[in-house]
Amino acid sequence: xxxxxxxxxxxxxxxxxxxxxxxxxxxxxxxxxxxxxxxxxxxxxxxxxxxxxxxxxxxxxxxxxxxxxxxxxxxxxxxx
Numbered sequence: 132x133x134x135x136x137x138x139x140x141x142x143x144x145x146x147x148x149x150x151x152x153x154x155x156x157x158x159x160x161x162x163x164x165x166x167x168x169x170x171x172x173x174x175x176x177x178x179x180x181x182x183x184x185x186x187x188x189x190x191x192x193x194x195x196x197x198x199x200x201x202x203x204x205x206x207x208x209x210x211x
Contacts, residue, residue, distance in 0.1 A: 145173045153177075155185070161196045162203045 148154075148170060155168040155177060167188060168177045176188040178196060186192070 145175075148173045148175070159196070159200075161200045165196065165199065167193075167196060 153170040153175060154172055155170055157166045158169045158176075159167040161167065161178075164183075165179050168185065169175070170177075177185040178188045178192055180186050188196075
């Protein structure tokens with residue numbers, strides 16, 4: 132789901148997130164332990180690292196997550 136905001140609105144929301152904090156929601160379940168998150172206010176995307184800390188979701192990490200999701204699903208089908 133893509134959302135479009137004007138630069139003024141995005142700037143205002145990012146200031147609110149910087150003061151109050153982000154309100155993340157899970158947008159994609161990669162495995163049982165890894166998820167992708169997106170802020171409800173500013174749209175910032177995050178994922179988890181191997182230690183469970185939130186890190187920024189870059190194009191490289193998004194590709195890694197999709198590969199991990201594919202492998203996880205394939206393994207789950209073999210178990211069943």
